[in-house]
Amino acid sequence: MAVSLDTLDAAKTSREHGARDLEAQPAPVGATLSAPLPPLPPETPLAMPVQSLKVWSRKDVRKPVVRRPRPWLARIFVFAASIGLTAWGAMEMYRVVSVSGVTALQWALVALFTVNFSWIALAFTSAIVGFLALLRGRRPPPVPTSLKARTVVVMPVYNEATARVFASLQAMYEEIAATGLIQHFDFFILSDSTQPDAWIAEERAFWALRERLGPQARFYYRHRQKNVGRKAGNIEDFVTRWGGAYEHMLVLDADSLMTGACITRLAAAMEADPDAGIIQSLPLIINRNTLFARLQQFAAKIYGPVIATGLAVWSGREGNYWGHNAIIRTKAFADHCGLPHLSGKPPFGGHILSHDFVEAALIRRAGWTVYMLPELDGSYEESPPSLIDLATRDRRWCQGNLQHSRVIGAAGLTWPTRQHFATGIFSYLASPLWLMQLMVGIVLVLQTRYVRPEYFTKEFSLFPAWPRFDAERALQLFGITMAILLAPKLFGLILALVRGSIRRASGGGFRLVVSALIEVIMSALLAPILMVIQSGAVFQIIAGRDTGWNPQRRDDGSIPFRDIVRRHRLQMLLGVVTGVSAFMIAPSLFGWMSPTILGLVLAIPISAASGMLSMGLALKGAGLLLTPEESSPPPIATRANALMAELAASGIDEASAVRAVHDDPVFRSRHETMLPSAPRRKRGEIDRERAVAEAKLLDAESIEDALEWLHPKEAMVVLHDRALLGLLSGLPARQDAVAEGAVAAE
Known part of the structure; x- marks a missing residue:
C-alpha cells in the first residue's frame, strides 16, 4: 500500500513531539537504559563572532593581570646565533663556488643553500636552548587536590573506530575519578561522522558507556548532519551551544589519551594563571608497532622533548597550539577565535584547514597567553602506521600550512606568532627548495664536465667563464651541515643516556645507541622520498588542487603491495634516472648524491617495510627502538587497550x-x-x-x-x-x- 508524503510528514511530526516530550522529562537518579539521562544537557550558548584579519585596534587588547618578563635572552640567542650561522654558511658556499668567478647558476645555488641552511640553523640553536633547559631539569607542577572551575573534555570524531574512541574516553574518565576530582569534568563526544555505520556505532557505544558508568558519569553525545567547517566548525558548534556552562575545555583528538594527573594538572594550571588562554601539553606517541610508527615513536620520545622544550623556552607565553591535548579558556576562545572564511576557492581560500595555529594567533592577539608545558607527562597520541598514511595526512597539513600565507600578515599579530606561521609554511616549502638545490647542483656539474668554455665572448675577458668549485671546502661545509642537522638528535640521545630511568627502560645504553643509529639511517632513506612527496604536494596546491579531508588510518597493518607500487613508482624511476645521469656526469657527483639516490631507488621496498607489523615487532623483540612507555606501559594505556579489545570483540564497528x-x-x-x-518540507521542494x-x-x-x-x-x-x-x-x-x-x- 502506498504511503503519501503528507502521511509521512504527519508521522514524523508526531514522533518529533514525542521526542521533545521525552527530552523534557527529568531522568530519575539511578536511571538505566530503559530510562536514560538525556543525551545532551540544556544549551548554554556563547557568542563566537567571526574575527577580522584586516581590522584590529590596540585598545581592544586586554591588560594582563600578572606581568611576566618575556624570554628576550633566549630569543636573542636563538635568532642571533641562527642568523650568524646562516651568514657563515652562505659565505662558505660562496667561497666554494667563487674559485674563478660566479655564474648566475652558482648564485642560484648559493641562494638556495642559504635559505635551506637557515632552516636547520634555527632548529639547531633552538635545540641548544632546549638541551640546556632539560639538563637543568624542569619539574612538572604538583597534582592538585582541589579544583574550582568546570572543565569539559571534548572529543571530536570523524568516521573513527568506535572501539578506540570510547575505550580511551572511559579510561580517562576512570583516571580522573581516581584523583577525586571527577565532579569538575563533563565529557562530550562531538561527531561529524558521515558514514552511517560509524555514526550508529558511536550512538550504540555511547549508550553502552552510559550503562557501564552509571548516571553519575556526565557523558554527552552530539552528531552533526553536515560537517560544516570540519573540525574547527565542530568545536565552534559546541562552543556556541554549550560553551557557556564551562570555564575551560580540554580538546582531544580521536587518538588522544591523557592521564588523570595530566588533565587535572592542566586544569589547575589554567585556574592558577588568569592570563592563560591556551596551555598545550606535549603528546608522546604510544601503542605503535609497525616499523614506521615505531621509528616515529622512538624519535618523539628521545628527540621530541629537546625540540619542544627549546620552542617553549624562547616562545614563552607567545607560543603555539597544536589542536589537541590542550586546555583552553572557553570564553576567551569564543570571544576571539571565530575563524573567518578566506576569500576565493580552496586550496588557498575557503575554510581554514590548519585552524589551531590561527586560533592561537587570534587569542594571543587579544592579550591572552598561549604556552606549552613540555615537562608535563601523561599526554599521549598515536601516529600513522606507514609512510603512505603519513603522506596522506601530510598532504592536508601541507595545504593548511601554505594557506597560512593568507593569514601571516593579519593585523595585530605579534612577531613570535608570525614566526610560528613562517616556520609552518617553510616546513613544507623546504622540500621543493631542497629539490631545486639538488637540480641546480646537477646542472652545474654537468656544465663543468660537458660544456666547453666560450673563449670569445662579447664582453672583454682574459679568461673564459668556467664554473669551478673548491672541493675540499665543499666537503668541509657538507660535514658541518650534517653535524648541525643531526645535533638535535644527538642532544636527545645524550639526555636519554645520562638519565638512568630512560636509558634502562629503552633497552640499556648499547641498545639505545643502536636504536638511534637505526633511526638516523632510516630517516636518511626516508628523507628523499618525503622530499619528492612534499614537493609534489606543494606544486599541486600552487596549481589549485584541493586535498579534501579524509579520516586518518590509525590501525597497525600493511598496505596492498600494488598500492605501494602505484604510489612510489615515479619516485623509484626518478631515483634510477638521477643515479644513472649522475654517474655518467661524474662518479664524484654520484657519490655525493648517493643517499638521495638510494632512498628514491628503494622507495617501494622502504614504503612496504614501513607498514610491516612483523618488522616492527622483530625490532621490539630485539630490544631496539624501545621507549619507556613501551617497556613499562602507563596504566591508562593498558586499561584503554583492554577496553578497546572488549569493545572490538562485541562487533559494534562491523555492524x-x-x-x-x-x-x-x-x-x-x-x-x-x-x-x-527537521524543518518542514516546503510544497514543491523534493529532496x-x-x-x-x-x-x-x-x-x-x-x-x-x-x-x-x-x-x-x-x-x-x-x-x-x-x-x-x-x-x-x-x-x-x-x-x-x-x-x-x-x-x-x-
Missing part, C-alpha cells in the same frame, strides 16, 4: 547501521530522541535522495531488501528522518516476509 536501528526498538527510540527537529530512499523502503518486502538497496547516502537520509525510520521499522525479516506471503496465497 550494519540500518540493521542495528531496525532490530533494536529500544535503541531506535533513543536514536530518534537524539535527532534534531532527491530522500525521495529515492522512501521509494526503496516502500518497495522493500523485508529488511534484507533495504540493506541491499540503500546506498550509504540514502541510509544516512533514512537514519536522520523519523518518518522514514517508521517505514524501516515496519519491514519484516526475510523469513517473516516469506511466511506472510505464503499465508496470503492460501
